[in-house]
């Protein structure tokens with residue numbers, strides 16, 4: 440792992456053409472092997488995190504790729520701006536947010552991260568290039584969601600979202616089964632910028648897929664009139680989990696889920712800070728929580744006509760010895776032009792499991808179900824899918840390979856994920 444602190448360092452590193460290749464790493468928070476290169480070089484970019492330019496009138500910012508979304512929020516929220524897309528943790532770098540084309544709870548309304556990138560500078564093995572969606576659409580979109588395999592993003596210019604306050608107005612509804620969850624989420628599209636549902640992975644029978652649907656919009660200044668500083672933003676530090684989840688039994692999970700479900704009102708409106716709404720995960724030290732065996736997350740999307748796949752997925756999961764302890768469903772809006780970009784119009788599902796001996800077989804079955812339905816899994820979370828499944832899930836893979844080949848003719852950019860899946 441090599442720390443990179445300047446564009447020049449990066450150029451030299453890439454032009455040295457390391458024998459087993461090179462890949463960029465931000466915070467290293469992708470779940471699988473996307474930011475790893477066994478025997479090769481990993482260029483760690485967290486030292487490259489200057490804000491190059493911020494225009495608080497228009498709401499655009501140019502930053503170096505190693506800056507995290509949390510650092511960007513601290514810099515721009517007090518001026519009334521927010522990164523347009525926020526994933527479930529603020530410890531994600533801008534470079535990785537583009538390379539994984541990350542999504543948030545507003546995907547149905549605002550698209551994914553790359554949709555708000557006005558331009559970027561990429562250090563490719565063929566040289567440094569400045570690209571925009573208009574001037575170099577092919578390389579731009581092959582890099583958005585391209586998992587670092589077209590080159591290293593050095594800096595990017597982003598369009599921000601205007602906010603009046605650093606508070607969210609949220610509405611949560613308890614939903615008794617999967618149909619109700621899907622109906623509430625569909626209804627939310629029109630009125631709410633943000634929406635997602637928590638699903639009780641342990642519920643079965645008529646209650647299968649029951650959950651709590653949470654929707655939200657930015658609170659206005661008029662709503663927050665009593666606050667002295669309505670744009671103050673100070674995320675709380677993470678706290679250590681009291682004990683690893685290993686000690687949590689199925690019985691305890693059932694009790695927790697039952698309590699969460701019963702305590703949620705039929706409908707409840709409240710105000711929450713940006714931090715509480717977007718980054719609840721960051722309050723807990725997840726690494727300790729999942730110690731020592733870790734956690735497996737299955738993250739997929741299927742087209743709207745295929746809601747039955749969501750039902751079957753939940754059903755199969757709930758039947759396993761270790762059903763998921765966290766499951767989320769969300770409606771995605773249309774997909775962008777990135778051939779490897781994950782979001783597509785349809786139902787997205789995320790399930791977190793403790794690893795068990797039976798899990799690999801179940802996940803391969805789910806891959807088949809998802810691929811047959813015309814859906815796909817998220818590469819930023821992958822550590823185990825097979826090349827044939829991936830080809831079925833990403834039909835524009837060959838177009839992407841061709842564009843990548845022009846940016847990196849000698850195949851310098853490679854990660855363990857890329858080799859495992861035959862991407863390069």
Ligand SMILES: Cc1cc2nc3c(=O)[nH]c(=O)nc-3n(C[C@H](O)[C@H](O)[C@H](O)COP(=O)(O)OP(=O)(O)OC[C@H]3O[C@@H](n4cnc5c(N)ncnc54)[C@H](O)[C@@H]3O)c2cc1C
Pocket residue numbers: 462463464465466467468469470473474484504505525526527528530531532533534535536538539540541542543586587588590591592593720725819820854
């Ligand atoms: C708790 C948690 C919640 C999450 N929630 C969401 C969510 O809601 N939505 C979502 O979309 N994702 C989510 N993720 C996934 C996360 O957004 C991605 O894995 C993201 O890529 C991690 O950022 P990172 O800086 O740690 O990247 P890394 O893991 O370091 O790298 C990820 C990929 O980006 C590439 N990369 C990194 N920097 C650059 C660069 N400068 N140039 C080119 N390529 C680069 C790497 O090569 C690698 O392929 C979540 C992850 C966690 C841990």
